[in-house]
Amino acid sequence: MLLPAMRAAPLHPAQCRAADEFGLGRTRPICCGSRLDHNPNRRSAIPDLLALQHEILNLLDPDDISQIVSAGRPVDPILYFTDLQALTLLVCSTWPSARDLSPSDDTANAIDHHVESQQRHAAERQRRSPSIKARVIFDPPPADAAASAGLTHIADRVLRSGGPDEVREQLRSLLPASSRRASRTPWGLRVSRTTTPCSEGLRTAYEPLLKAFTKAGGQPQARREPVIRPHRWGPEHIPALLPKAWYERHFTPLADVNPVFVRRTAVLRLVQMVAGGSLGEAAGFLGIAVTHTARQGRIYSGAGYVHSGARRQADPLAFEAGLNSLAAELDEPTTPLINYLRRRQALETWSIDKPTWNDLITRLPPVPGPQRPELGDRKRQIASIFVWVELTAGEHHFAPRPIEAAQPPEIQHAWRLRRNTIWSRMQRDRPGPHYTSLMIELRKLAASLARTIDTT
Numbered sequence: 001m002l003l004p005a006m007r008a009a010p011l012h013p014a015q016c017r018a019a020d021e022f023g024l025g026r027t028r029p030i031c032c033g034s035r036l037d038h039n040p041n042r043r044s045a046i047p048d049l050l051a052l053q054h055e056i057l058n059l060l061d062p063d064d065i066s067q068i069v070s071a072g073r074p075v076d077p078i079l080y081f082t083d084l085q086a087l088t089l090l091v092c093s094t095w096p097s098a099r100d101l102s103p104s105d106d107t108a109n110a111i112d113h114h115v116e117s118q119q120r121h122a123a124e125r126q127r128r129s130p131s132i133k134a135r136v137i138f139d140p141p142p143a144d145a146a147a148s149a150g151l152t153h154i155a156d157r158v159l160r161s162g163g164p165d166e167v168r169e170q171l172r173s174l175l176p177a178s179s180r181r182a183s184r185t186p187w188g189l190r191v192s193r194t195t196t197p198c199s200e201g202l203r204t205a206y207e208p209l210l211k212a213f214t215k216a217g218g219q220p221q222a223r224r225e226p227v228i229r230p231h232r233w234g235p236e237h238i239p240a241l242l243p244k245a246w247y248e249r250h251f252t253p254l255a256d257v258n259p260v261f262v263r264r265t266a267v268l269r270l271v272q273m274v275a276g277g278s279l280g281e282a283a284g285f286l287g288i289a290v291t292h293t294a295r296q297g298r299i300y301s302g303a304g305y306v307h308s309g310a311r312r313q314a315d316p317l318a319f320e321a322g323l324n325s326l327a328a329e330l331d332e333p334t335t336p337l338i339n340y341l342r343r344r345q346a347l348e349t350w351s352i353d354k355p356t357w358n359d360l361i362t363r364l365p366p367v368p369g370p371q372r373p374e375l376g377d378r379k380r381q382i383a384s385i386f387v388w389v390e391l392t393a394g395e396h397h398f399a400p401r402p403i404e405a406a407q408p409p410e411i412q413h414a415w416r417l418r419r420n421t422i423w424s425r426m427q428r429d430r431p432g433p434h435y436t437s438l439m440i441e442l443r444k445l446a447a448s449l450a451r452t453i454d455t456t
Contacts, residue, residue, distance in 0.1 A: 018143040048103050049149045052156055071201030072163030079199040080159075086198050087155035088141075090187045094174045098154050107150035114147040159202070165328060167205040175209055177316070183210040204228055208273070208324060226276040233330045235275040236341035239393030240286040242266045250329070251322040257309040262319075264288070264395075265306040268299070269323055279303055287344055287398055339454065343391045346453045351384040351402045352445070360445065364437050373434045377403055378415050383442055386426060390446035391453070396423055 011017060016032035045053075058064055059077040067074040070083045091098045095115045102108035142148045158170045175182040182188050188210050191198060198206075207228070242263035254262055271282040283299045310319035329335055352360070357380045367373055381403040388399040404415050426435050 045149065046103055046107075049107075049153055052153055053149070056152075070159045070199050071167045071205050073199060073201035075199045075201070082196055083159055083198050083202045084152065084155050086187075086191055086202065087158050088151045089190070090171070090174055091151055091154050091158075093185075093187055097174050098158075101154045101157055102150055103153050104150075107146055107153070110142075110144050110146035111150050114142040114144060163328075164201050164204040165324060167202065168209065168324070171206055171209060172317070179208075179210055200229060208320065226272075226274055228273050228324075228327055230274060230327065230331045232333070232335075233274070233337055235271045235282075235285060236339050237330065237337045238267050238270050238286065239338075239340045240267060240288055240344070240398065241393060241395050243393055246326060250326045252313070252315075252318050254306065254309045254313060254319070257306055260395075261302050261306050264299075265303045266319075266323060266326075268303060270327065273323065273327065285341075287394065340392055342456075343450070343453050344394070346456075347388050347391060347449075348400055349402055350388070350400065352380055352387065354380075356445070357383070360441050363441060364434070367434050377407075378418070381415070382419065382423060382426070383438065385423070386439065386442050387446045387449065390443060391450055 011031060011033060012035070014035055014037040016034045018032045055068075059066070059068060059080065064077075067076060068080045069075070070080045075083075091101075092111070092115065095111060096108075099108050099111075102111065142151070158167060161167055161170050175185065175188070183192065191206065192210060197203065241260075244263075247259065247263050247266070251262060251266065253259060267286060268279055268282045268288075271277075271285055272279065275282070275285070277285075279300055288299060306319070310316060313319075315321075330337070360383075361375050373379070381401055384403065385396050385399040385401070388394070389396050404412055407415065425431055426439060428435075431439070
């Protein structure tokens, strides 16, 4: 169709074709019919709206092969129009939340009238059929050109506010704070189930607002889908414990929550965000817990503790924002990536062998005094754990212990009683001459192993 209401009574090209009543069967539609060129009350479009209209017309030109930026990513025009429609529906269905983004008061007033009209129609349908819950339908574009232009301008402004992170902040103000509630809004259901997906940039912006992974104090009942699609990194680049530098750069300490719990939960969530699956599956992937074990239950309760603690903070969304900020940093071309999964797999049954250990301890300087440090298999096992932690950035609790496993049960028990004592001495700010020299040698060994594993 070249013109709307083609079956209407003959109209002059300058007459308005907005249908007041849509015809059915042989009944012709009744159009407004006002002469647009004779109307003394017509409104002049503001320059911003005219510029957007010209740009849209250029994109509709079949000979035009240019791209346009949507949510910080260059896209083909068809994806831009899909994003534009999705954002227009969101702005309209949550009006007046985005009223401050309107280009003028007249445009905002026109949108007010359109929304009120749709709400009246829904109320009328409800009155006629009380047994049917009538919802407000915003799919049809407004008949008023000012309202239609205003909604399009606001949607375009959101899409061009920056990359996915900046667009997400704009969307956050239009959606419920709870991802559970946001995903159940008509708009959330529509974009999640549509057969015509939005652009990658817009999906990256809104998916974290619509999908949650864990329930405080409980286990999710269904497998979760990934919510981000990074270009450079995957779950294999996530260590089993968030490095302190990452934590300090992207996260605000949670009051009354142990930072180790936050760092552990953050890596679990990063794996879920990029790979999907349950929290337990993420823990199994990172080597923190084996699926269906008691330790996995503690993983869920610890994550629930972190999430409930995050919600009690002045900014309840700061933890989620930190995850997204870190994910964006990992996607930067200048960020070095390490395949921690490869390192964990290479060291799964590894320990310092006896010849390497004997060669290493001969390089240690003598310790003054009558007491000599113990340098047997127990110290070799602790040293192997230290190297494993250096390479995998994991927690020493989850390191493999093949030397210990080969000992008789009574020896294993005795080693377990002393394990944390020796480890804590190595982690002191001033560990003493012996442990200082030992850690220097162990870090040299870790660097050599890293080069070997990473280049394999």
